[in-house]
Amino acid sequence: MAIKVGINGFGRIGRMVFRAIAKDFP
Incomplete structure (x- = not known):
């Protein structure tokens, strides 16, 4: 679901x- 929302x-x-x-990440 998170991946779908990210791509969407x-x-x-x-x-x-x-x-x-x-x-924020190194």
Whole structure:
């Protein structure tokens, strides 16, 4: 389910969230 939502909303918000998480991670 999480993967489905990620792929579904990976256009703008998903990218922003992914960027924030990637920045938080080393």
